[in-house]
Amino acid sequence: MxxxxxxxxxxxxxxxxxxxxxxxxxxxxxxxxxxxxxxxxxxxYSRFNSWEKMKKMASFLRSISLRPELGGYVQEIVFSRFYWFELTEDYLSIFADVATRLGIDLGSWLEEYPYEAMTQLIIAQIPNVKIMDVSTHEVYADDGVGAFTLLEQMAAQVPRRVSLHQLQQLTIGHSDIRRISVGYFGGIIELAPHIRELTISPCYGLYCDEEPKNTRFSLSNVTKLTIDGGHISKTQLESIVRLCGQLESFEFKHHTIYAGLQEISVTPRELIEILALHKHTLRSISVDLGHRERQKTGMFCFSGLCDDGDQILSLKEFSRLETFKIDGTSVLFPEVANPDYHTNILVNLLPRSIRHVELIDAQYESVANMIRLIDSVAKFPFLEEVTLTGNTADGRLGEDKVEFDKHELDTLHAMLERNGITLGNDRYQAELNAY
Structure with missing residues (x-):
């Protein structure tokens, strides 16, 4: 000391x-x-992680309920799915007192949905939290009812007794095959108007079957949006993106949790069109739609080239874009045998502002297109780093591995060195060394 x-x-x-x-x-x-x-x-008390232990979660709630000042120390919190723990009368009595102090009626929440009830009671007592991760397990979604309706009740109070004004990073998710929406977590978002980074994994859409829908929450301050989209449609994706103010970073990855639904998954081209429609001044875009469902010859498949018309054609509208990461199914490179063969795909795709380009699980023709990009580097004066890998076995393009031509690889590598551009992928370098 x-x-x-x-x-x-x-x-x-x-x-x-x-x-x-x-x-x-x-x-x-x-x-x-x-x-x-x-x-x-x-x-x-600045950080709490339930570590899938409901007893630990209950003990933490009891501590901050009996000593409210402890909840004020919490800066970062993780709620994860749990192993069952029977709440004793001691716990139930304390939690009932907290609900009374917060001005809400718990009803049968603690008996029927203890995880959701305790999660909300904890959230209501940590006003200075900055980072929150909420993952539900035994989802309270019967009859289309959202889970965090207790927090919605608190948000409707005048004056409010609860606020999450410090919350900046929110991650929401679940492990249920039912269609769980962003609206399911609306009570949290409504109390936290200053969220800047939002991660949704997995995500079906803004609303699903909730009645009544909570339309009061806002995403206007979100600048970084990460979506692990579970069979998300164009309409559902657009409903989320349009609520965001000025996105600077957008990351989208397809999740197969809802495979087989009737809705058609958003295509790469539609995704970019949605971002452009709402005039987001993006600096970073990452798209991985390689394992989305396609209807091929009367059956579903989860890999392969996208249909012509579904590919991303241009990012020129994003004049501040610096980083672009994409899988090989979201762009089509004409094959050599094609009468319309050319190597201007990347040149026509990328904006002048680009600094970092990453293309994974790509077609054989992607190397020639990358060579043309470097040959046209005067149009891309800020380009610093490129990453390029051919399709892996059982990768996004299918079961066949794509091996690039040695001569083309050597040419590309020499051009990169000559222009001071970094090769940002160890696997690609290993391929070069193997030759």
């Missing part, structure tokens, strides 16, 4: 962040002395 308090606090944070230690280690420090308790307690 002869060290400055700032150093002691840093030591406590190291204990809190250590990958092999849990919160109990730091709790021992809190018990060592009154001075250490004062310094270490805010660190101990």
């Amino acid at each position: 002869s060290l400055p308090e700032e150093i002691v606090q840093l030591i406590c944070r190291q204990l809190s962040n250590h990958r092999y230690l849990d919160s109990q280690t730091l709790s021992f420090v809190c018990r060592a002395s009154k001075a250490l308790n004062r310094i270490a307690t805010p660190v101990l």
Whole structure:
């Protein structure tokens, strides 16, 4: 204790962040002395992860309920699916008192949906949280009812007793095959108007079967949107994107959790058109639609080239775009045997502002197109790094591995070195070395 308090606090944070230690280690420090308790307690409660343990979650809720100041220390929290734990009368009594203090009626929540109930009671008592990850398991979605309706009740209070004004990063998700929407988590979003980074995994859409729909929440401050889209349609994707203010980063990856639904999954071209329609000044776009469903010869398939017309044609409208990552099924390179063969696809696709290009699981012809891009580097004066890999076995283009021509690889590598452009992929470099 002869060290400055700032150093002691840093030591406590190291204990809190250590990958092999849990919160109990730091709790021992809190018990060592009154001075250490004062310094270490805010660190101990700054982060909470339920680690799939409902008992741990219940104990945490009891602690911040009995001592509300502890909830004010929470900066980062993770709610994950759980192993069952029977709530005793002691817990139920404390949680009922919290609900009364918050001005809500728990009804049968704790008996029927204890995970969702405790999650909401915790969220209501951590006003300074900045990062939140909520993953539901035994989903409360019967009859189209959203899960976080207790928080919706709190959001409707005048004046409000609960606020999440500090929340900037929110991740929402589930492991249920039912169609769970963004609206399912609407109670959280409604209380947190300043969310800047939103991750949805998986995501079916903005609303599904909820009645009544919560249309009061806003995504106007979201600048980074990451979607693990579970068979998401063009209409559903557009309904989310249009609520966002000015997106700077957009990442989309297809999730197969809803495979087989009647809705048609959004195509790569439609996805870019949606982003352009709402005038988002994007700096980074990442698209991986390689494993989405396609209807081929009367049956579903989950790999292969996209149909002509579904590919991304141009990003020129995104005049500030610096990073573009894409899978090989989202762009079509004409094959050599094709009468319309040319190698201007990437040149016609990319904007002048581009700095980083990543193309994975690509066609054989992608190397020639990359060579043409580097040959036209005067049109792309900010280009710093490229990544290119051929389709892996059982990759996004199908079961066959794509092996690039050695001469073309050598040519491309020499051009990259000559222009001071970094080759940003170890596997591609390994292919070169193998030759």
